[in-house]
Amino acid sequence: MMQKSPISPQDITIYDVAREAGVSYSTVSRVINNKGVSADKRERVLRAMAELGYVANLQARSLAGGKSHIIGLLVHSLSIEYFDEIARGVDDELAAISYDLMLYTTHRRKGRESAYVAKVTRNLVDGLLLVLPRNAEAYLQALGHRRFPHVLVDHQGLGFDVPSVGATNQQGGYDGTSYLITLGHRRIGFITGDLTLGCARDRLAGYHEALSDAGLPADPALICEGNFLQPQAFSCANELLNLAEPPTAIFASNDVSAFGVMEAVRNRGLRIPDDISILGFDDISQAAQVHPSLTTVRQPLAEMGRAAARLLFTYINQPDAAIKQIVLPTELIIRQSCQPPAKSTLA
Amino acid sequence: MMQKSPISPQDITIYDVAREAGVSYSTVSRVINNKGVSADKRERVLRAMAELGYVANLQARSLAGGKSHIIGLLVHSLSIEYFDEIARGVDDELAAISYDLMLYTTHRRKGRESAYVAKVTRNLVDGLLLVLPRNAEAYLQALGHRRFPHVLVDHQGLGFDVPSVGATNQQGGYDGTSYLITLGHRRIGFITGDLTLGCARDRLAGYHEALSDAGLPADPALICEGNFLQPQAFSCANELLNLAEPPTAIFASNDVSAFGVMEAVRNRGLRIPDDISILGFDDISQAAQVHPSLTTVRQPLAEMGRAAARLLFTYINQPDAAIKQIVLPTELIIRQSCQPPAKSTLA
DNA sequence: TTGAAAGCGCTAACAT
DNA sequence: ATGTTAGCGCTTTCAA
Numbered sequence: 001m002m003q004k005s006p007i008s009p010q011d012i013t014i015y016d017v018a019r020e021a022g023v024s025y026s027t028v029s030r031v032i033n034n035k036g037v038s039a040d041k042r043e044r045v046l047r048a049m050a051e052l053g054y055v056a057n058l059q060a061r062s063l064a065g066g067k068s069h070i071i072g073l074l075v076h077s078l079s080i081e082y083f084d085e086i087a088r089g090v091d092d093e094l095a096a097i098s099y100d101l102m103l104y105t106t107h108r109r110k111g112r113e114s115a116y117v118a119k120v121t122r123n124l125v126d127g128l129l130l131v132l133p134r135n136a137e138a139y140l141q142a143l144g145h146r147r148f149p150h151v152l153v154d155h156q157g158l159g160f161d162v163p164s165v166g167a168t169n170q171q172g173g174y175d176g177t178s179y180l181i182t183l184g185h186r187r188i189g190f191i192t193g194d195l196t197l198g199c200a201r202d203r204l205a206g207y208h209e210a211l212s213d214a215g216l217p218a219d220p221a222l223i224c225e226g227n228f229l230q231p232q233a234f235s236c237a238n239e240l241l242n243l244a245e246p247p248t249a250i251f252a253s254n255d256v257s258a259f260g261v262m263e264a265v266r267n268r269g270l271r272i273p274d275d276i277s278i279l280g281f282d283d284i285s286q287a288a289q290v291h292p293s294l295t296t297v298r299q300p301l302a303e304m305g306r307a308a309a310r311l312l313f314t315y316i317n318q319p320d321a322a323i324k325q326i327v328l329p330t331e332l333i334i335r336q337s338c339q340p341p342a343k344s345t346l347a
Numbered sequence: 348m349m350q351k352s353p354i355s356p357q358d359i360t361i362y363d364v365a366r367e368a369g370v371s372y373s374t375v376s377r378v379i380n381n382k383g384v385s386a387d388k389r390e391r392v393l394r395a396m397a398e399l400g401y402v403a404n405l406q407a408r409s410l411a412g413g414k415s416h417i418i419g420l421l422v423h424s425l426s427i428e429y430f431d432e433i434a435r436g437v438d439d440e441l442a443a444i445s446y447d448l449m450l451y452t453t454h455r456r457k458g459r460e461s462a463y464v465a466k467v468t469r470n471l472v473d474g475l476l477l478v479l480p481r482n483a484e485a486y487l488q489a490l491g492h493r494r495f496p497h498v499l500v501d502h503q504g505l506g507f508d509v510p511s512v513g514a515t516n517q518q519g520g521y522d523g524t525s526y527l528i529t530l531g532h533r534r535i536g537f538i539t540g541d542l543t544l545g546c547a548r549d550r551l552a553g554y555h556e557a558l559s560d561a562g563l564p565a566d567p568a569l570i571c572e573g574n575f576l577q578p579q580a581f582s583c584a585n586e587l588l589n590l591a592e593p594p595t596a597i598f599a600s601n602d603v604s605a606f607g608v609m610e611a612v613r614n615r616g617l618r619i620p621d622d623i624s625i626l627g628f629d630d631i632s633q634a635a636q637v638h639p640s641l642t643t644v645r646q647p648l649a650e651m652g653r654a655a656a657r658l659l660f661t662y663i664n665q666p667d668a669a670i671k672q673i674v675l676p677t678e679l680i681i682r683q684s685c686q687p688p689a690k691s692t693l694a
Numbered sequence: 695t696t697g698a699a700a701g702c703g704c705t706a707a708c709a710t
Numbered sequence: 711a712t713g714t715t716a717g718c719g720c721t722t723t724c725a726a
Contacts, residue, residue, distance in 0.1 A: 013718095013719055013720085014719070014720070015719085023696085023697090024696070024697045024698075025697090025719095025720085026696075026697060026698075026699095026721085026722085027695090027696065027697080029719095029720065029721060029722085030695090030696085030721095032720090032721095033721075036695065036696095037695075037696085038695060038696085041695085041696085056719090056720085057410075057718085057719050057720070058471050059406045059407075059409040059410040059415065059471070059718085059719080059720090060410050060702090060718070060719030060720040060721090061719080061720055061721075062406040062702090062720090063404075063406045063407050063410050063701095063702045063703065063704085063718090063719080063720070063721090064701080064702050064719075064720040064721040064722075065702085065720070065721050065722085066702080066721085068406060070449075073450070077431055078425040078430055078431035078434055083425055084424055084425035084452075087425055087450075087452060088452070091452055100449060100471070101449065101450050101451075101452075102417075102447060102448065102449050102450070103420070103434075103448050103449070103450035104448075105431075105434060105435070105438055105448075124405050124406070124447070229636075230633065230636050230637075231636045234636075234638065260636075263637060263638045264638075266613060267638055286577065289576075289577050289578045289581075289607075290577075290610060291581065291610045291611075291614055360702095360703055360704085361703070361704070362703085370712080370713090371712065371713045371714080372703095372704085372713095373705085373706090373712075373713060373714080374711085374712065374713080376703095376704065376705060376706090377705095377711090377712085379704090379705095380705080382711095383711065383712095384711070384712085385711060385712085388711085388712085403703090403704085404702090404703050404704070406702085406703080406704090407702070407703030407704040407705090407718090408703080408704055408705075409704090409718090410702090410703080410704070410705090410717095410718045410719065410720085411703075411704040411705040411706080411717080411718055412704070412705045412706080412718085413705085413718080
């Protein structure tokens, strides 16, 4: 691990490489940027870079070339596994083209999103990935107007076109509900997500659609408004369970909510899935780890992250590329938390 | 929201500001960097900056001044709430001095840490925060030797001195165990964390110490090696519960593990805390949200993040500052998952 | 294909 | 206190 050179690697510039390789520093720059250079010179430069341990100075590249090779990732919170999966996908794409990731966390603090967006877009990053943005209207117009490369992840329902990557949330809601119907359930409780978010509304719409397609009545009492968090789902589940005619299955709009339902159900001494079936959404890793394991509608989060990163690069390299909205398919993952109802409520 | 100037804000440089204010651009630079400038010129510059909407170009500052105003944060994974809390603390400090955060996620991929560290320290960031690092020996020597500012969060047990911020893990293990003893428990199961990590070993040491101080025997059968993850804790709990003389309380080395224990306990139809008490470690938000709520040893994560950021800035500004190891106190948070054992096992 | 020269926006000597 | 002059390390003209 000893350095061949007496000076430390961070001080190696293209000048050093050029001297070592016996070429001009512009030739070194060309090798770095894959421009036309004769085979033997390229070879020599490459060897010199390896020997000296050359590492590009991103600041200088950025200043001279106008690109920072950094993209920004804006999220509220890191704690949800959801973000981690997306970030993993983003990371993969970034690594492939050696981009770096700048993190902006709002930690749910109001107003911080806009402030970040304003600042970030004037500096430092070549593009911005906005995951599950809130109050997006405030700055989305500005981003679009200034043609600043950006992609939203998991956001629908805006009144205007914006580059985005999402999942088939409505289809997922439809598939999950249909599955429960197929098992024989007729009274299916539904706990919504945060309805200010498009994905939550879409899942609910899928639930309604499936019910309607199966000719089942839509009982408003079976729908309880949640917020994607466990405590609220716990309350919702209790509410549903207290109904004169309680549901035989509960479909929660995300896995975390499903865990809240599981708790409420167990709290009453009911068994899963014998007494009641539970269905989640997302398929976070914990879903496979709880007992019984959670049947859920899988969202391809890492793939969404990858797609978003790729789309963002498209915009970075072609600012005038058409606005595209990518929607990735959800998938029903059948595990152990659902089964046919104990006694059919069919007539 | 209209721009006063016809050109967009990101194109405004100190030259524009200087022209507008009628001063030389070095004066503008001095104002930006709080160097000595006469009151009226400073005033004019400030007004010009505001009018034009000047925003500094970080790349250029970095290239010219040698500081990027960015620090790197290296973590394995984002999904654990643990990281989010720490990041929140780091964020607070960063915001105060307008530094930015670059995120490096290894996603548990082997070797990625070293690669990042090698790359990052040669570029881009002024300092590095390493959260719960693994295989740190590989690059810590290099960081220290090159006097690259860095601080480890939550890592002990290395053979040499390294700047770090941690919590009183052993004391926490001691306090938790003592609490259970005070409640009357005599057979206390313990599920360890990943024992390659210092914090996990320290918590276990605290458990042993408390047992010993109370004159209780240390039964090796009551200790099961976990890895801070739920499935492993689930197995461990089953193992402990299968003992001829099972424990009346189980102390898990983190909250996530405690949730695994809860599942295993419930799976056997046992009640918490009536039949068995459960104690966690960390106090992630879910701990207060489960039913019954989890009694746990709180780690001041956000505060740790803040302290780490502050310490890092010390090193950035004074590379020769003494190596410091900050240890923050843990705190027992009593909730509902523990109570005296049903039938005392006392003679 | 290659080298020389200019300049990205800024900070930090160096003068005055 | 203020202006002038050099670069920081690189990309990108422009010639050759």
